[in-house]
Amino acid sequence: MAAETGVDERGVGDLDDLDGKRIKPSKLLPWDRFSSWIHCICIVTFDLELGQAMELIYPGHIKLSEQEKSNICYLAFPDSNSGCMGDTQFHMRIRQSPGRTGLLPEHQFYNQKCPVYLQADPGYYYGYVYFRQVKDKSLPRGYFQKSIVIISRLPFVSLFTEISALIAPEFFENGEPSIEAACHDIDQWPSPVPSETVNLPLLGTVLQAQIPCQGNKVGVAATLGSTEVNLAPLPPPTVLSSVHEVNMFRCFAPVISHVHLLWELVLTAEPIVVMAGSPTTCSEMVQALVSMITPLMYCADFRPYFTIHDSEFKEYTTKAHAPPPVILGVTNPFFAKTLQHWPHIIRICDAPCLPSTQKHKLKKGGNLKMLDSKPGVYTYYRPFLHKDKTILKKLLKGVQTKRPGEVQTALIRRHLLELTQSFIIPLERYMASLMPLQKNISPYKAAPAPRPFNPDDFLSTLGTSGPQLTSGIKGDWVGLYRRFFRSPNFSGWFNARYREVSQKLQALQLEALSDADLKVWVQGKQEVEVVDMILRIRHKLEQSKTEELPLSDTTRDQLRLRMADIICTLPEDLKTVLKTS
Structure with missing residues (x-):
């Protein structure tokens, strides 16, 4: 169940803490609400002597390490070769x-309830x-170049894209007071x-947005909860x-x-580099790839x-060992040579490219030299599964009939969701079979551990309960x-399931x-023995809070x-x- 929320006299909701006790507004200090959404807002400018430099960090009490500042500054501008004029x-x-410092209590609470892929x-x-x-002819270089960067723990790409589109133009028009006003609103x-x-x-x-939770179903409309903020008459929400x-x-x-x-490449965490002409294109593509296995x-x-100035550049581009499991989005043509040894490369052109105009096929071997000019997928990988031609035909037909992009996205998202679920359901079923029988659990002995995961035993179950039951x-x-x-x-899936x-x-x-x-x-x-039993029960009750054991209040x-x-x-005595004690 989601945390109960209320509204105080300012119209601001309370938050339950990890023990289920209400955190009252009096316990929330200035910037606490702000920090649950945003770590800080950075203004990065171009300095003739320093290059990209941090002009401002807001709020002022937030401290970033020199390495964090450096990475933010270099990543805040498109690569010089991108030639991005206007707003990007x-x-x-x-x-x-x-x-x-790690996560705030608000983030820990959020992580307990949100989908695992949005933690x-x-x-x-x-x-x-x-x-x-x-x-701008008044400036020495003839250009005005500046970035607003919102730093957050939350992977809310759509929401923060909207937020930055509201804050940044106001800042460019009215300066620092608009940042202060925005931060006050967010707080x-x-x-x-x-x-x-x-x-x-x-x-x-x-x-207006719904914060996803573990039980959300795809395509279910949001209903307005009790966390409205009505400080003054406001326009209809977006x-x-x-x-x-x-x-x-x-x-x-x-x-x-x-x-x-x-x-398949994303599912098996293969090293992938996405090359595009703009950071907008490559960052969206990387995010789309990661979300394929939801x-x-x-x-x-x-x-x-990712740029050549990133602190992990050497770690990720060395040829001394195989590329690590990472997906990189890059725009600098320099990467075409630096990363040509990578096993999987996706080259995207920024001009609209409709599926119906595709002529290219998978590029292999000698074609890698054409990376700097030809769009396509470059890989030596041989897929394990056949394509689902039905969904591909449906999507291509949608292009020809000018089906709305939102519908096309919903089709492909649902298809990939069903494909991932078909893959994961046999694993979930096998994991459940590793549970000892409930009748074998003794109240007077420590809880038994799940039986070990045996890959060969699991694979032997696929003949009767494999993905073929739910996927064609x-x-x-x-x-x-x-x-x-x-x-x-x-490893991530198994460790989470084993813990559960x-x-x-x-x-x-x-x-x-x-x-x-x-x-x-x-x-x-x-x-x-009696004292030991008392101490063990007391310890378990404490553990049930910190380890998030699914204990009911009745059992406690x-x-x-x-x-x-x-x-x-x-x-x-x-x-x-x-x-x-």
Whole structure:
């Protein structure tokens, strides 16, 4: 269940903390609400002596490391060869410097309830960039060049693209006071609680969006929740259909015939570089690739926009070892030579390219020398699965009949969702079979561990309960699973599921203990055994808060009663010690 939210006298919602206790507005300090959405806003300008330089960080109390500042500055401008005139929007993802503060309590709460693929990552920030370059004869270089960069933990690409499109033009027109005004508005917003629909007033506009939660179904319309902010009469809200999704069909249109191949590459976390003429194109494409395997989480690294100045440049481009599992979006032609040893390269032209005009095929071997000019997919990879020609024909027909892009995107998104679910359902079913039988769980012994995951045992189940039950796509599913097992996506999925199963087993053991008659059990037991049982129950109750064990309030209350039952059997001195400890 999502956290309950309320509205105080300022119209600002409360937030439940991790123990389910309401955080009252009096406990929320200035900038707390702001920080749950945005880490800071950076102004990056071009300095004749320094190059790209940090002009301002707002709010002023936020500290960035020198490495973080450097990465933000270099990624805030399109590469010089891109020639982006006017206004350009794109996004990036940077590593947080080691040793710095992790997630805020609001982000930890958000992560408990949101879909796994939208979690805030303690090791990374997103940067949402609005860059302006216009001719200005009054400046020494003859150009005005400046970027507004919103730094956030949240992967809400669509929402923050809208937010930066409201803030940046105001800043270019009116300067720093407009940033202060925007930040003041944001500091009044309710925290991002999954499943809630929020109204977000900003500089005279209202954005309305639903924060996704684990139980959201694709295509279900949002209903307005209780987190409206009504500080003053406001115009009708601009309703966002999604806080995080990019236009998938627009991204994949130039390479739509290879969409199943790309899905396999992303699923198995193969190293991919996306080369495009603008950071807008490459960052959207990288984001679209990562979202291909929803609801699975992409567990390898990805950089929607990456430059030669990035602190990880040497790490990712060295030829001393095989490329790491990462998806890079690049625009500088220099990468065509630097990364030509990479196994999978997607070259996108920025001019509209409709699927019906596609003539290129997969490029292999000697064709790699044409990377700097010819769009296409360059790879040596042989797909395990056949293409689903039905969906491809439907999408091509949609282009010919001028079907709306939103509908095309919905078609391809649903197809990929069903494909991923067909792939993951057998794994989920096998994982469930590793659970010990509930009748074998003893209230007086530690919870049993799940049985080990055996890849060969799993593969032997595919004949009767494999993907063929839900997908009509033919091919070597076994080979694809074997490759998936070697990827960080499998490790991430398995570790999360193993943790969930272990927590479930612990919860079942505690439920059994809460139903047990400990007054009978205590008979004939040594005092040390009874005290040990009391301490273990107390420890488990504490763990149930910090480890997010799925325990009901009823079970917690019953455990406290069982603990009280056996405390009563002890001598008075021990009772006093246990009650006060």
